[in-house]
Amino acid sequence: MKKLFKTIAAAAFFIAPAANATTFAVDFDFRAPGGAVDEAFFSVMGVDLTVRAGTFEPRSTVRIGDRDVFQSTAGLGVLGPDEERPARGDEVPDSTNVDGRRANDVLVFEFSQRVRLNSASFTFVDSDDEFRFFQDVDGFGQLIGFGGNTPVVGGQIPIPGSQVFAFTPGLFDSALFGIGALQGNDDFRVAGFNVTALPEPSTWLMMILGFGLTGLVLQRRRRLAAA
Numbered sequence: 001m002k003k004l005f006k007t008i009a010a011a012a013f014f015i016a017p018a019a020n021a022t023t024f025a026v027d028f029d030f031r032a033p034g035g036a037v038d039e040a041f042f043s044v045m046g047v048d049l050t051v052r053a054g055t056f057e058p059r060s061t062v063r064i065g066d067r068d069v070f071q072s073t074a075g076l077g078v079l080g081p082d083e084e085r086p087a088r089g090d091e092v093p094d095s096t097n098v099d100g101r102r103a104n105d106v107l108v109f110e111f112s113q114r115v116r117l118n119s120a121s122f123t124f125v126d127s128d129d130e131f132r133f134f135q136d137v138d139g140f141g142q143l144i145g146f147g148g149n150t151p152v153v154g155g156q157i158p159i160p161g162s163q164v165f166a167f168t169p170g171l172f173d174s175a176l177f178g179i180g181a182l183q184g185n186d187d188f189r190v191a192g193f194n195v196t197a198l199p200e201p202s203t204w205l206m207m208i209l210g211f212g213l214t215g216l217v218l219q220r221r222r223r224l225a226a227a
């Protein structure tokens, strides 16, 4: 039995670098015609992504589903019933973008597996555009609002002039993210994501157990062959 554990430990040791090699970067490009839809669906290299739209209040959780995702060649925005009400006075109307006018728009990105969020790219970016970032931190499906490249609850993240925001590596591992707009002058589209697909913890366990069992079978065969 001791030998079995040694085999499993050895297998785990050898799998670690191999599993790292199997993680791969995936580029999601959201820029395509589509119009207003309940959900937008993307699938790249076996990683599936469903995008939904909703709203949020600065100090409460995200409400998903009372808005449409608006897709065009500029990327993804949010369309809601507010857009149908004409602007009053000098009020700037809500747009098909992710915007912070009237209701605060948010796009919710749900992946089929855990990923590392590397970067997000935007369009319609002006110097006053900031985004509010949400992440399901503990895997229980609740989106928590963060600001800044290091998580600070409630902060606003300025969108760089390059239109690409790079997330600090390793801090943003999840299957569920959100990007929203809080201020009236925040108005943009989300054009794409670059993520790294992460191996599931259960997959790791299965692989290690699988290698352990293989080792056990090989040992028995060797013993039988020697006898």
Ligand SMILES: [Ca+2]
Pocket: 077, 078, 079, 080, 094, 095, 096, 097, 098, 099, 105
């Ligand atoms: Ca909008």
Ligand SMILES: [Ca+2]
Pocket: 082, 094, 095, 099, 100, 101, 102, 103, 104, 105
């Ligand atoms: Ca809005």
Ligand SMILES: [Ca+2]
Pocket: 128, 129, 130, 183, 185, 186
């Ligand atoms: Ca702003």
Ligand SMILES: [Ca+2]
Pocket: 124, 125, 126, 129, 186, 187, 188
């Ligand atoms: Ca803008």
